[in-house]
Amino acid sequence: MKINAGEIRVGMLLEFKNDLWQVLKTQHVKPGKGGAFAQVEMKSLNKNTKLNERFRSSETVEKASLEETTFNYLYSDEDNYFFMDPKTFEQIELKKENVGDKGKLLTENLQVSVSFYNEKPLSVELPNQVQCKIETTDAALKGQTVSSSYKPAILDNGLNIQVPPFIEAGDEVVIDTRNLEYIKKI
Known part of the structure; x- marks a missing residue:
């Protein structure tokens, strides 16, 4: 889905330069001379690299379309957290580095929302x-x-x-x- 550069917000996932990027910081700048632009700091989800990019406000960028599914937390090992779909009993795993500090709040059978991109699990959203x-x-x-x-x-x-x-x-x-x-x- 195409969005205007002015609509970019922190936490969004963007498809840019044949990669998937998570927006870390965004700043909208209106200089005295020239057109307005958005200064965006992004992190690649695949390569784990950062990128600072400047988008003109007239430019459009591709927002990644994510599919969210409800899962129950099962357990963890040294590298991964394991989740189960309560309807199909299918199990998935997510790397601990992708979940971050939120993983410490996971308890057995906690219902979470897992975001998928092209059928690959990306992130976990805990209850509030x-x-x-x-x-x-x-x-x-x-x-x-x-x-x-x-x-x-x-x-x-x-x-x-x-x-x-x-x-x-x-x-x-x-x-x-x-x-x-x-x-x-x-």
Whole structure:
């Protein structure tokens, strides 16, 4: 699907120079002289290289069409995460480097959305909220101001987050998977 260069957003997948690119940064520039353009930093999903490209606002680029399917998380090994389609029981695997830090939030039978490009799995989208257990956290300090009232905590999966002072080790909390922030205590 063709889109205008002005419509390029962070996270989009573009087909460009016979490769698939994920947009990391984008900046729209309107210089005093000449036409407006979009300065885009992209990362190749196949070659793992980066590219800075300048597109005029009148140019069009090809947005990759992705197919999303619901899968359940099964397990992981040293290099991959394994998922199963709940309808067909077909299993797929995704490399840990493609999933990133989100992989630490995966729990058994968690329902996720896997994006496919030409029948090849590319990325995993987790639900917006997941439950986690606090492994360790610092003691709350008396007399702290409200503005700095968050303290560091380590989850049972090894991720570091900031939590309010009333959260203790062993508490169950809900985490936002998009920005890894505390939402509420259960």
